[in-house]
Amino acid sequence: MAVVTRTDVAKKANVSPAVVSYVINNSNYVSKEKRDAVLSAIEELGYYPNFIAKSFKTKKTNHLAIISDDLQNEYFNELVYVMEKIAYSKGYYLSLFSNRAESPRLLANYQVDGVFLFTTKFNADQINTLAKAGIPTVLCNSIEYSDLDPRINKVSLEFFSSMRDMTNYLINKGHKNIAYLSTAPITSENEKNYRFQGYTSALRDNGLQVKMKLVDYYKTDLPDLISHAVAMLKGRDNPTAFIAGNDSIALRLMGCLQKRGCKIPNDISVIGAGNIQLGQYFSPALTTINYRNSNLAQTVINHLFDIREGRNVENVSLDVELIFRESA
Amino acid sequence: MAVVTRTDVAKKANVSPAVVSYVINNSNYVSKEKRDAVLSAIEELGYYPNFIAKSFKTKKTNHLAIISDDLQNEYFNELVYVMEKIAYSKGYYLSLFSNRAESPRLLANYQVDGVFLFTTKFNADQINTLAKAGIPTVLCNSIEYSDLDPRINKVSLEFFSSMRDMTNYLINKGHKNIAYLSTAPITSENEKNYRFQGYTSALRDNGLQVKMKLVDYYKTDLPDLISHAVAMLKGRDNPTAFIAGNDSIALRLMGCLQKRGCKIPNDISVIGAGNIQLGQYFSPALTTINYRNSNLAQTVINHLFDIREGRNVENVSLDVELIFRESA
DNA sequence: CTGAAAGCGCTTACAG
């Protein structure tokens, strides 16, 4: 059970251990003769390099991590898919973490080469932990922070304008009571949340009032939010349209409404965000926002690498695409 | 930018580096006095241990990996969710890998503490790579291998009986032409695939013929399989029911059929597998098989740990639950 | 109860 080590290969090939490293990493010229000897020793011994030892020495783990608010979110799943593909093509692997308070500290311990924060639940202090630990970090959410470490890079999506445009779209169709189902916490109308501000700003531009009873957010879990949403239908000022912070919410809500006999979009309109694949297979097909995952993932990974290599990286806001289908 | 190291903490606290390790790992008695000195030095310096150095020394990475055929599969997403939760509770983190040919070798390099193979696309040689590298490995799929290394542990689901029972259910409803959409490759009727055998065996038990033109599998991607399935409707012997290898297939197929005016289940019945959340929000709600993810994930992780600690681990087949809803 | 010291498997200047 003794694991084959570089030294074993060196012995067998009659070279020094350094030479083994040279051929594996192609980091130094080695005569064809010795190279072949090393290669066949590796083959015979079934040697594979200990990457942890290498990481330890080089301080590079080739490990990228994502922290997510909800690993069950179908949109997140699709984003991870492209992230993994791109990461792999660059020689990195991808790990998944929930938004637990200790996750940033843990990732610092693990010496990850980069983390992508896809969460709205951390405060600036928690996020800054990563910056202080020298971990390249990209943050994507619709929250405005006042005290973020400048080393934290923000890759935003056009949260404000896309939400404003979708809300306007509904208003133009005659909707007056438009409910808003957020993924991020919303404690007051003045919450610094670009997405929510897009919604309120469209309302105000059209002389409509923001009714906080038509606003709810992800407090405990999805089913809870959905049942709150359904409950809105019973009150006065009951909504004729819902805008959801993501497709997971929107599709579940649509399902529940249909089960209660609601016709969509005739009785009630529903709009999602994220453009998950299954949205187009529902009847009616979901109207939503395409966040262009390949572009997002590519940008995030580029930024992570740029930060790591000391290049200057600007915050950006990526274009999105409104997709009008049948649900609104 | 000099990273704070254990030695720095030791100096500041006026103890030896060993003592710092003792208090961090609680691995040795340390006087309250020195312990406090270490703790406050850690605090002041903002020290966090280098986990890679520790891994290197202890040969334990706390890293669990999953290899999947399709990271986009919604079922897989839900399984990952529970895997991560359980892994975290045991102090492990989880990474995701596609079923690339080099993945097993890569994971051996990375010295992962365990890998969960959730793929039908590897042959025994590729799987055995992990066993030879001494990596605890659990495999879950419906394939029968003849030459698997005995160190590879199999955690199966009741693939055969669940597929047989679902097929019987359709037959009892009067269906004669039942199409089968597999995730695993099917090259012939005799393919050693428990799930497929469940299907063919139910057919035969009822005096029905297995028609290979009603059988297809995931060759390039999902849309491709879906369009092949839809095309079956045009031939002679056109199916009145579909059984899919997972819910991702089933739901997409349902959506496509509905778009073409098909009523489900009146015109065509559809059955999935995996019981993903969105299946119950579709209209009609999806009839499917619940693989009881918590049980599966827990079992896999237990086995992985048992293997690592040298305990004897048996292959098992886990109970599943048939869920009859509206789509069939 | 604490510390000096060996060693984990690599990489990488450096000398020859």
Added chain:
DNA sequence: CTGAAAGCGCTTACAG
């Protein structure tokens, strides 16, 4: 072109 050697940051017998 190749090798001896230092060192990465830890853990862990072992001695005292």
